[in-house]
Each structure stands twice: as structure tokens, then as C-alpha cells.
Amino acid sequence: MMKKHRLFKSTKERHSFYEFLYILPFLILVFLFSYYPLYGWVYAFFDYRPPYPLTMDNFVGLKWFRSIVENPVKMQQVLKVLRNTFAMSGLNLLFSWVPMIFAVFLNEISCKPFKKFVQTVTTLPNFISWVLVYSIAYCILSSTGVVNQSLLGIGAIDKPMLFLQSSNHVWFKMWLWNTWKNAGWTAIMYIAAISGIDEQMVEAAKVDGANRMQIIRNITIPGILPTYFVLVMLQVANFLSNGMEQFYVFQNSFNKDAIQVLDLYVYNLAMGSGGYSLSTAISILKSVVSVVLLCVTNGVTKKIRGEGFI
Amino acid sequence: MTSTNQSKKIHYKVSVGDRAISVITYVLYSIFAFVCVYPFYYIFINTISNNDMSARGKILFLPKEIHFTNYSQVMHIPNLMNAFRISVERTVLGTALTVVVAAFLGYMFTRGTLWHRKLWYRLVAATMYFNAGIIPWFLTMRNLHLTNNFFGYILPLAVQPFYIILCKTYCEAIPGELEDAAEIDGAGTLKIFFSIILPISKPILATIAVFAAVGQWNAFQDTLLLVTDSKLYTLQFLLYQYINQASSLKALVNNTSSSTAMMASLAHAQTATSIRMTVTIIVVIPILCVYPFFQRYFTKGIMLGAVKG
Numbered sequence: 001m002m003k004k005h006r007l008f009k010s011t012k013e014r015h016s017f018y019e020f021l022y023i024l025p026f027l028i029l030v031f032l033f034s035y036y037p038l039y040g041w042v043y044a045f046f047d048y049r050p051p052y053p054l055t056m057d058n059f060v061g062l063k064w065f066r067s068i069v070e071n072p073v074k075m076q077q078v079l080k081v082l083r084n085t086f087a088m089s090g091l092n093l094l095f096s097w098v099p100m101i102f103a104v105f106l107n108e109i110s111c112k113p114f115k116k117f118v119q120t121v122t123t124l125p126n127f128i129s130w131v132l133v134y135s136i137a138y139c140i141l142s143s144t145g146v147v148n149q150s151l152l153g154i155g156a157i158d159k160p161m162l163f164l165q166s167s168n169h170v171w172f173k174m175w176l177w178n179t180w181k182n183a184g185w186t187a188i189m190y191i192a193a194i195s196g197i198d199e200q201m202v203e204a205a206k207v208d209g210a211n212r213m214q215i216i217r218n219i220t221i222p223g224i225l226p227t228y229f230v231l232v233m234l235q236v237a238n239f240l241s242n243g244m245e246q247f248y249v250f251q252n253s254f255n256k257d258a259i260q261v262l263d264l265y266v267y268n269l270a271m272g273s274g275g276y277s278l279s280t281a282i283s284i285l286k287s288v289v290s291v292v293l294l295c296v297t298n299g300v301t302k303k304i305r306g307e308g309f310i
Numbered sequence: 311m312t313s314t315n316q317s318k319k320i321h322y323k324v325s326v327g328d329r330a331i332s333v334i335t336y337v338l339y340s341i342f343a344f345v346c347v348y349p350f351y352y353i354f355i356n357t358i359s360n361n362d363m364s365a366r367g368k369i370l371f372l373p374k375e376i377h378f379t380n381y382s383q384v385m386h387i388p389n390l391m392n393a394f395r396i397s398v399e400r401t402v403l404g405t406a407l408t409v410v411v412a413a414f415l416g417y418m419f420t421r422g423t424l425w426h427r428k429l430w431y432r433l434v435a436a437t438m439y440f441n442a443g444i445i446p447w448f449l450t451m452r453n454l455h456l457t458n459n460f461f462g463y464i465l466p467l468a469v470q471p472f473y474i475i476l477c478k479t480y481c482e483a484i485p486g487e488l489e490d491a492a493e494i495d496g497a498g499t500l501k502i503f504f505s506i507i508l509p510i511s512k513p514i515l516a517t518i519a520v521f522a523a524v525g526q527w528n529a530f531q532d533t534l535l536l537v538t539d540s541k542l543y544t545l546q547f548l549l550y551q552y553i554n555q556a557s558s559l560k561a562l563v564n565n566t567s568s569s570t571a572m573m574a575s576l577a578h579a580q581t582a583t584s585i586r587m588t589v590t591i592i593v594v595i596p597i598l599c600v601y602p603f604f605q606r607y608f609t610k611g612i613m614l615g616a617v618k619g
Binding site: 012015016017018019020022023026027029030032033034035036037038039040041043102105106108109110114117118120121122123124125127128129130131132134135136138139140142143144145146148149150180184211212213244245248249263266267270271276279280283284286287290291294310 | 327328331332335336338339342343345346347349350352353356365366367368370411414415418421423424425426430433434437439440441442443444445446447448449450454465466468469499500524527528529530531534535546547549550553583586587590593594597598601605
């Protein structure tokens with residue numbers, strides 16, 4: 001009893017500690033699944049062979065990190081992977097205005113049902129998985145699929161084209177699928193931003209005789225530019241993280257050289273050839289660069305807009 | 311006279327430009343909408359058409375010789391039904407867990423009395439901005455014996471900071487008098503949560519539930535990393551296998567149709583294409599079913615992505 005009194009100065013304090021006990025199980029989950037994996041980074045400093053536990057005998061220090069730069073074969077591979085990553089992220093960044101323009105002109109459509117219809121169906125692909133996207137791609141692009149059949153029908157080609165089993169234009173195709181899946185969804189953000197623009201400005205411009213393009217150029221686009229800016233900054237922050245799902249499902253022996261982005265490479269390296277340690281070393285480097293990118297973009301956003309996104 | 315002429319002229323000029331823009335936008339948006347809808351439609355009409363014609367790529371715009379044997383046949387693939395069950399289970403249980411945890415933590419983080427509230431809140435919110443990487447995560451899951459374990463699907467997704475922040479923001483808007491009154495009546499923290507906070511937060515919880523459910527249904531990567539036991543395969547994973555493994559698919563086709571081969575004509579016999587497409591539709595349908603309902607949550611859902619920690 002005495003001890004309890006020393007532990008909690010008052011019932012209020014005891015109550016506050018009990019409340020902590022309620023959330024403790026969930027804090028443990030957070031610890032296990034988000035913080036404890038950071039401990040897995042030690043594997044990068046060992047020569048880890050899966051069935052055997054880590055011992056000090058196979059501690060190798062910075063061997064894996066050095067091997068990335070010193071081993072010319074690995075260096076070449078990593079450079080190729082980086083090139084793919086930069087190309088895919090770069091394409092997405094280069095065309096990041098597509099959803100914005102999509103939203104701007106959608107807003108210009110006066111026929112409400114059509115507008116609603118377009119918005120509904122273009123958002124749908126965002127909610128299906130990459131596996132489904134791949135399945136759809138497979139169905140429509142196979143040699144008996146609708147695309148090849150139509151092209152054959154109009155005589156544009158004389159034998160079916162293998163769209164998925166080819167190494168041509170892989171980056172561009174991946175960008176197209178990504179746009180197909182995400183453009184409609186991202187556009188919703190801009191549509192929300194457009195609806196926040198003061199209606200009186202548009203009315204005043206109309207009274208002054210501005211035409212549609214002038215209104216778009218001088219009122220709508222400047223109105224949603226802050227949203228655009230934040231989204232671009234987020235894209236830059238995620239420059240190295242293309243995710244692996246899209247590229248994993250679309251990869252095959254034909255396009256592997258061009259499709260392997262950093263996230264996929266890390267996976268293939270570990271799961272395909274058992275290179276857990278090297279793969280962990282690469283993902284550590286990636287994580288560090290990503291955190292730096294996040295801080296920088298957040299800083300820039302803060303400086304320009306007054307508030308960051310963290 | 312001249313002034314009215316001029317104004318008419320200007321008006322005329324403007325409307326030509328505007329009309330041109332209108333026509334172009336209508337055409338472009340129609341194309342875009344078509345590109346988004348047609349693939350689903352195309353796959354659907356192929357699953358209900360003559361399988362032989364479908365395999366030769368002859369079904370493009372209208373179904374021919376409509377039948378539904380593909381769907382009844384696919385039900386006989388034992389793995390598929392099991393995968394369907396696993397997918398439904400993880401979606402239902404996982405979503406329920408995610409939503410309740412988000413509501414509870416969101417509420418607890420608004421309680422000023424919580425011991426070291428700020429610290430715990432920051433600890434949870436910070437996990438949005440970093441991750442250890444896929445391989446350390448996999449090794450951790452293996453150490454925790456969550457590989458080849460159904461809980462590996464739902465436990466890691468239980469605590470999601472985005473949703474918690476959303477719930478916290480929502481709870482902060484609930485008038486404090488409500489809680490105070492309940493406290494005076496002698497209700498404890500948990501009692502207040504279940505009888506006041508949970509019912510009031512329904513709108514935000516519905517939003518979270520929809521997005522969490524879509525996430526669970528669509529999850530693929532965790533099966534890929536954690537599961538080798540075919541009993542735990544999800545629909546998404548099985549679909550991926552069906553697309554890539556033509557040989558095993560053929561075996562499946564033979565297995566399933568051998569018993570019914572006598573009854574089924576060539577037109578209804580399953581082909582690799584028909585199974586692939588039918589499974590695709592089965593995986594899409596739940597999304598299509600909930601889609602109309604969660605359209606109204608879109609703008610809120612976007613806040614999920616844009617919300618600040």
C-alpha cells in the first residue's frame with residue numbers, strides 16, 4: 001500500500017497510468033512492426049546465410065557497402081537499377097501536370113452527368129490492385145487480345161505484337177499504366193482545390209470579357225498551383241521509392257533490364273539469389289537518402305508556403 | 311451601331327474558341343473514360359461468351375452465345391475457393407481491427423490525462439515517415455513467427471498512423487462537455503470510448519473502413535513475402551500465379567473439366583484464357599460493389615493522404 005502511494009502521487013496520476021496501460025498493447029505493435037525492423041539493419045554488417053543465426057564469426061563490417069563501389073559488376077548493376085529508378089520517377093515528375101490539366105478541363109465541362117460519369121470511371125482504376133492491372137494488361141494485350149485483334153483487323157500490323165514480352169519502351173509503358181491507374185484519383189485533389197477558388201473572381205473576369213482560356217490561365221491554374229507544388233514536393237521526396245508491386249508483376253525475362261527499379265532490385269536480390277546482407281545494405285542507403293530528401297523537400301515547402309507537410 | 315457590332319463580333323469570336331475547347335474536351339474525356347471502362351467490360355463479356363471464340367479473340371464488343379458455366383466451373387477449383395475465403399477473412403478481420411485501433415488510439419491521444427501522451431503520439435506518427443526496408447521487415451516477421459501465419463496479414467496493419475491522426479482530429483472536434491458529463495456519471499475511459507466516442511465517430515470510421523478494406527482486399531506484397539503455404543494464399547496472389555503459370559493452369563483446366571467433359575460442349579469447355587478472365591472478374595467484383603458507396607468518401611479519403619502529423 002505504501003509502495004503504491006509512492007508510485008502514484010494521486011488517484012489522478014494512477015488513472016493516467018492506467019490509461020497508458022490501455023494503449024500499451026498497440027504501442028507494442030508499433031514497436032514490433034515499425035521500430036524493431038530497424039534492428040534488422042545489422043544484417044548489412046554480417047555475412048548472413050539464411051538458416052544459420054548471426055554470430056560474431058561472420059561479422060564483416062562495411063564489406064557490403066564497399067563491395068557496391070569496388071566490385072565493378074555490382075557497381076554496373078546498381079547503376080543500371082538507379083538509371084531505371086531515375087527514369088521512372090523522372091517520367092512521373094515530368095508529367096506530373098497531367099492530372100492537374102485533367103482536372104482543370106474537367107471543371108470546364110458544363111454537362112453535369114457527363115462530368116460525374118468521367119470522374120467516376122477514371123477514378124475506378126485507382127482502387128484495383130497492380131495484380132489486377134497486370135491481369136487486365138495481359139487480357140487486352142495478349143496475341144488474341146482486343147488490341148492485337150483490332151490492329152490486325154484494320155491492317156496496321158500483320159502479326160500480333162508482344163507488348164508485355166518486349167524490352168522496348170518499358171519506362172514509357174510503365175508510366176502509361178501508372179497514369180491510367182492514378183490520374184483520375186489525383187485529379188480529385190485538384191478538383192477539390194478548384195472548388196475552393198473564389199467564384200467572384202471568375203465572375204469579375206467574365207464581366208471584364210475574359211474568355212475561357214484566359215480564365216483558366218489567370219485564375220484557375222494560379223489557384224491550384226499551391227496544391228501542385230506540394231504534390232510535386234512529395235513526389236520528389238519519394239523519388240527513390242517507386243514501390244515494387246507494379247514492377248514486380250510486370251517484370252519478365254524480356255524487360256527485366258529496364259524494369260528493375262531500386263525497390264524491386266532489393267527484393268529480387270534477397271529473395272531470388274539469397275543476398276540478404278547486400279540487399280539490406282542497399283536498402284539502408286536508400287532509406288538514408290529518402291529521409292534526407294523528405295527533410296529537404298519539407299524544408300523547401302515550409303520556406304515557400306509557410307507550412308511543410310510533416 | 312459600330313459599338314454593338316463590335317461587341318457582337320467579340321462575343322462571336324469568344325464563343326467559337328470556347329466551343330472548340332468544349333468539343334475537344336468532350337472528345338478527350340470520352341476517350342479517357344472509354345479507356346478506363348472498356349477493359350473491364352471486355353473481360354466481362356469474354357467470360358460469358360463462347361469460350362472457343364473468346365480464346366481466338368473474336369469477342370470484342372458484344373457477348374456471343376451467352377453462358378455462365380465459366381463461373382460455376384471456376385467454383386470447383388479447390389484452391390480458389392480457399393483463397394477467396396482467406397481474402398474475405400483478412401478483409402473483414404483486418405478492417406475491423408484497423409478501424410477499432412484507429413478509433414481507440416485516436417481518442418486516447420486526445421485525452422490530456424494520458425501518461426506521456428505527446429511522446430507516444432509522436433512515436434506512432436513518426437512511423438509514417440520511415441521504414442526499415444523490405445528485407446529487414448521480412449526477417450523481423452520471420453523472427454516473430456508471422457511467416458505462413460494468418461496473423462501476418464492483419465497484425466502489421468493494425469496500427470496505421472494516418473487513420474489514427476484522422477480519428478484524433480475528429481475527436482478533438484467533439485465537445486468536451488459530453489465526456490465531462492459522462493465522467494461525472496461515473497463512466498470510465500473505456501466506457502466513454504465505447505458508449506460515446508465510437509457512436510459519434512461513425513462517419514469518419516466508415517471512411518477509414520472503406521479504405522482499409524480496399525487495402526486488405528488488394529494486398530499482394532505480404533503474401534509474396536511471407537507466405538509459402540498454399541492454404542494461406544489470397545485471391546490476388548492466386549490470380550497472379552494463374553496469369554504466369556500457363557502449365558499449371560492447363561492442369562487445372564483438365565482437372566476441373568474432366569468430370570464434366572461429357573456434359574460440356576467445346577464452346578463451354580474452360581480454356582486458360584477463360585479461367586484467367588473469370589478469376590479476374592471475381593477479384594474485381596467486390597471492388598465494383600463497394601465503389602458506389604465509397605465515392606462519397608473520396609474527398610475525405612484524400613485528406614488521408616494530405617493530412618498533417
